[in-house]
Amino acid sequence: MLLSAPFARLDLPGTEILIPAYAAAALLVELLTSALLFALYSVDRSRAVLTLATGYLLSGLLAIPWALSFPGVFTTLGLEPNLQITAVIAAARRLGFALFVLAFALMKGRNDWNRIRKASGRAILGWIALVASLISITTLTVFLCAENLPAFMLNAREVAPLWHVVPSASVAIYLTSLAVLWIRLRSTLDLWLMVVLGTLLIELLLISYLGGATRLSVGWWAGRLFGLASASVVLLVLLSETTVLQARLARSIRSERLARESRLTAMEALSASIAHEINQPLASMVTNASAGLRWLDNDVPRVGEARSALERVVRDGHRARDVVNGIRNLFRKDSRGRVPIDLNHLIGGVLLRTEEETRLRRVSIQPHLEGPLPVTVNPMQMEQVISNLIANAVDALISVTDLPRIIKVSSRSGEGEVLVTVEDTGQGIAPDVRNRIFDPFFSTKPDGMGMGLMFSRSIIEDHGGRLWVADNIPHGAVFHFTLPCNTISSISRPGPNQ
Numbered sequence: 001m002l003l004s005a006p007f008a009r010l011d012l013p014g015t016e017i018l019i020p021a022y023a024a025a026a027l028l029v030e031l032l033t034s035a036l037l038f039a040l041y042s043v044d045r046s047r048a049v050l051t052l053a054t055g056y057l058l059s060g061l062l063a064i065p066w067a068l069s070f071p072g073v074f075t076t077l078g079l080e081p082n083l084q085i086t087a088v089i090a091a092a093r094r095l096g097f098a099l100f101v102l103a104f105a106l107m108k109g110r111n112d113w114n115r116i117r118k119a120s121g122r123a124i125l126g127w128i129a130l131v132a133s134l135i136s137i138t139t140l141t142v143f144l145c146a147e148n149l150p151a152f153m154l155n156a157r158e159v160a161p162l163w164h165v166v167p168s169a170s171v172a173i174y175l176t177s178l179a180v181l182w183i184r185l186r187s188t189l190d191l192w193l194m195v196v197l198g199t200l201l202i203e204l205l206l207i208s209y210l211g212g213a214t215r216l217s218v219g220w221w222a223g224r225l226f227g228l229a230s231a232s233v234v235l236l237v238l239l240s241e242t243t244v245l246q247a248r249l250a251r252s253i254r255s256e257r258l259a260r261e262s263r264l265t266a267m268e269a270l271s272a273s274i275a276h277e278i279n280q281p282l283a284s285m286v287t288n289a290s291a292g293l294r295w296l297d298n299d300v301p302r303v304g305e306a307r308s309a310l311e312r313v314v315r316d317g318h319r320a321r322d323v324v325n326g327i328r329n330l331f332r333k334d335s336r337g338r339v340p341i342d343l344n345h346l347i348g349g350v351l352l353r354t355e356e357e358t359r360l361r362r363v364s365i366q367p368h369l370e371g372p373l374p375v376t377v378n379p380m381q382m383e384q385v386i387s388n389l390i391a392n393a394v395d396a397l398i399s400v401t402d403l404p405r406i407i408k409v410s411s412r413s414g415e416g417e418v419l420v421t422v423e424d425t426g427q428g429i430a431p432d433v434r435n436r437i438f439d440p441f442f443s444t445k446p447d448g449m450g451m452g453l454m455f456s457r458s459i460i461e462d463h464g465g466r467l468w469v470a471d472n473i474p475h476g477a478v479f480h481f482t483l484p485c486n487t488i489s490s491i492s493r494p495g496p497n498q
Contacts, residue, residue: 010218016072022224023067029232030060038124048107054127055100061132062093065139071156082146087153089142091166098173105180157215167208174201192237203227281320288312338378340486343418344371344411346379350386351409363397368410373418374486381459388452389422389479396426403475416485423478428471
């Protein structure tokens with residue numbers, strides 16, 4: 001801008017030939033930006049994003065009649081419309097986009113009504129059809145009523161005094177939008193849209209003030225280039241964010257698939273092991289019991305043989321008990337694996353590892369950890385408990401669309417024990433299933449295995465604590481667990497693999 005300012009009023013005759021190229025670039029950039037914003041709307045169903053996408057669509061489509069009606073551009077095709085038509089279309093494009101941006105800024109934060117529940121595809125097609133029809137009708141009306149249009153232009157290059165109302169109104173709307181976006185700044189899109197508004201203000205300054213609103217001057221062309229650059233900013237930001245999101249989503253899906261395959265493989269192996277080990281003593285018990293009955297059913301009961309068979313039944317019963325205890329021990333802690341640690345440090349490590357997944361699912365985790373909290377635990381088992389509770393809270397928030405998706409993780413100590421709570425703002429747990437959620441193979445999730453909470457309670461109780469669930473008023477559920485507080489002063493910090 002500084003380089004072009006001294007030459008802003010210098011005419012560049014013969015540059016009309018560049019108008020179609022500029023209009024095509026503006027059309028392409030703004031339509032791509034609109035398409036990406038519509039795609040973003042299809043994910044979060046925000047009226048604000050839908051409004052901004054419509055604004056870019058309107059601005060891009062208006063570039064077509066603007067270029068076709070520009071004086072001296074398509075004269076060889078016999079197109080020489082009224083002098084005021086291009087100015088009226090330019091005013092509609094300028095003020096229309098500004099108003100859509102202001103509407104976007106005002107809609108941010110209106111959580112009570114800014115999300116549409118109906119099918120996003122219909123809404124997008126409906127708005128595209130509406131904008132295209134509106135532009136077609138407006139363009140046709142402007143061409144048919146050209147003699148009654150306001151006098152924005154004195155000649156093909158110079159504007160009339162009435163035109164100065166358009167840039168002044170646009171500047172006022174842009175500044176208002178900037179103020180509202182600054183107050184309600186919530187996302188990266190808001191920040192970059194503020195950058196766009198800044199470049200649009202520079203465009204207006206170059207075209208309407210430094211360039212004297214003279215067409216095809218240095219200031220006029222410099223302003224057009226700034227405007228094209230501003231439209232490209234949001235496009236590049238959306239493309240980069242979309243690429244990053246797709247990469248994260250692909251990694252998350254791959255990790256989830258590997259974890260699921262690993263769990264299925266482990267469960268298959270465990271099931272096969274249980275069936276193999278249990279079937280052998282059970283089969284032997286049935287065989288020996290049947291033999292004992294036959295000895296007793298003889299005309300002369302052979303008590304000694306029957307006694308031997310029953311002793312074998314008892315022996316096989318003890319063997320089956322040992323198999324069950326061995327399987328149970330797979331899921332119990334080894335006391336030699338317990339170490340004194342700061343529980344808050346362990347919780348922080350779990351939150352750090354789940355940060356990317358929660359951000360991808362638009363869930364906010366708010367830790368409130370009072371510490372240090374010295375405990376003696378098996379770090380790996382305790383990480384499994386905390387990870388399971390957080391994963392359940394995230395799953396409970398997936399279907400929430402009208403409330404903030406928040407998980408609060410808090411910890412504190414008192415009366416010889418530490419208390420950890422994980423609360424969410426989801427739909428909560430129905431009273432009729434609350435007493436069953438810790439039962440094995442019971443799950444409220446369609447694809448749940450019903451084992452996580454059972455194992456978590458088993459681990460907590462094996463450490464001398466307890467795990468229970470309560471309602472989170474007014475929405476959601478809260479899980480509490482306690483552990484005995486450690487009196488040992490030396491606390492080890494678990495590594496990332498513990």
